[in-house]
Amino acid sequence: MQRLNDRVALVTGGSSGIGNAIAAAFGREGADVVVADVRREPKLDDERSVFDKLDEADAESLFVETDVTDETAVREAVEAAVSEYGGLDILVNNAGIYYQYEAHETPTEEYDAITNVNLRGTFLCSKAAIPELKDSENAKIINLSSIFGLVGGGSSAAYCASKGGVSNLTRQMSLDYADDEINVNAIAPGIIKTAQNVEWRENNPEIVADWEAKTPWPRFGEPEDVAAVAVFLASDESDFITGDILSVDGGWTAQ
Ligand code: NAD
Numbered sequence: 001m002q003r004l005n006d007r008v009a010l011v012t013g014g015s016s017g018i019g020n021a022i023a024a025a026f027g028r029e030g031a032d033v034v035v036a037d038v039r040r041e042p043k044l045d046d047e048r049s050v051f052d053k054l055d056e057a058d059a060e061s062l063f064v065e066t067d068v069t070d071e072t073a074v075r076e077a078v079e080a081a082v083s084e085y086g087g088l089d090i091l092v093n094n095a096g097i098y099y100q101y102e103a104h105e106t107p108t109e110e111y112d113a114i115t116n117v118n119l120r121g122t123f124l125c126s127k128a129a130i131p132e133l134k135d136s137e138n139a140k141i142i143n144l145s146s147i148f149g150l151v152g153g154g155s156s157a158a159y160c161a162s163k164g165g166v167s168n169l170t171r172q173m174s175l176d177y178a179d180d181e182i183n184v185n186a187i188a189p190g191i192i193k194t195a196q197n198v199e200w201r202e203n204n205p206e207i208v209a210d211w212e213a214k215t216p217w218p219r220f221g222e223p224e225d226v227a228a229v230a231v232f233l234a235s236d237e238s239d240f241i242t243g244d245i246l247s248v249d250g251g252w253t254a255q
Pocket of ligand 1: 012013014015016017018019036037038039043066067068069093094095096097098117118121144145146147188189190191192193194195196197
């Protein structure tokens with residue numbers, strides 16, 4: 001049985017990595033999927049196009065070129081979902097970027113870029129989608145936080161600040177929209193093997209081995225580990241869960 005039949009989902013940053021896996025999994029579960037991203041093709045050469053995966057699943061799909069920091073573009077992406085598929089049920093705020101600097105070394109423009117995409121983008125997409133989600137019988141918002149939205153780490157001050165903001169925005173929106181029956185939850189992944197960290201993984205074998213060893217379930221995650229949780233949070237099975245931040249981290253934050 002498909003768990004997302006007759007649902008319309010909008011996935012930001014859905015062309016690559018975790019978003020690509022989430023969008024494809026939603027399609028396999030019967031959803032119509034709008035991918036809102038600054039690019040159509042995946043970032044890594046060995047990643048499959050999300051649209052090929054959605055075609056393979058016989059899912060309806062639409063690409064809308066969208067920068068989540070641009071309020072007009074975000075509104076147009078939501079409008080495209082509604083005009084193409086008749087409404088919106090699921091918003092996944094997944095688009096995100098990462099730079100690694102301690103606070104005193106962070107170029108201020110990179111602090112602004114990270115918080116703009118990760119936090120302001122999540123806010124703008126939610127703001128645009130909520131009026132449509134209020135009309136849905138199955139409304140869900142799923143935000144991509146991080147283990148670094150729950151605890152510090154990675155010498156990445158701006159990223160931690162942005163993801164901490166995403167975690168608490170999630171909690172507050174869950175309270176604001178409980179009466180509208182919009183479930184608002186976040187996923188806090190540990191290190192997941194994507195373009196976001198490919199250079200770090202390739203260039204720092206000793207640190208990488210150390211980080212893997214420090215993970216109680218001693219491996220890094222795959223995008224599909226996160227996609228399975230996103231399907232659960234998008235489905236009716238999670239109707240009584242809201243305001244939660246679900247860790248997908250092999251036990252990292254349990255320590
Ligand atoms: P990724 O780099 O593989 O993919 C990110 C996607 O977002 C890309 O397709 C990119 O084009 C898109 N994007 C970037 N800026 C955008 C913008 N302004 N507007 C629209 N789209 C934009 O990254 P990923 O690892 O798949 O990360 C997905 C989410 O998961 C991010 O929010 C990230 O912070 C979070 N996350 C990732 C990890 C990890 O280890 N990979 C861990 C915790 C949280």
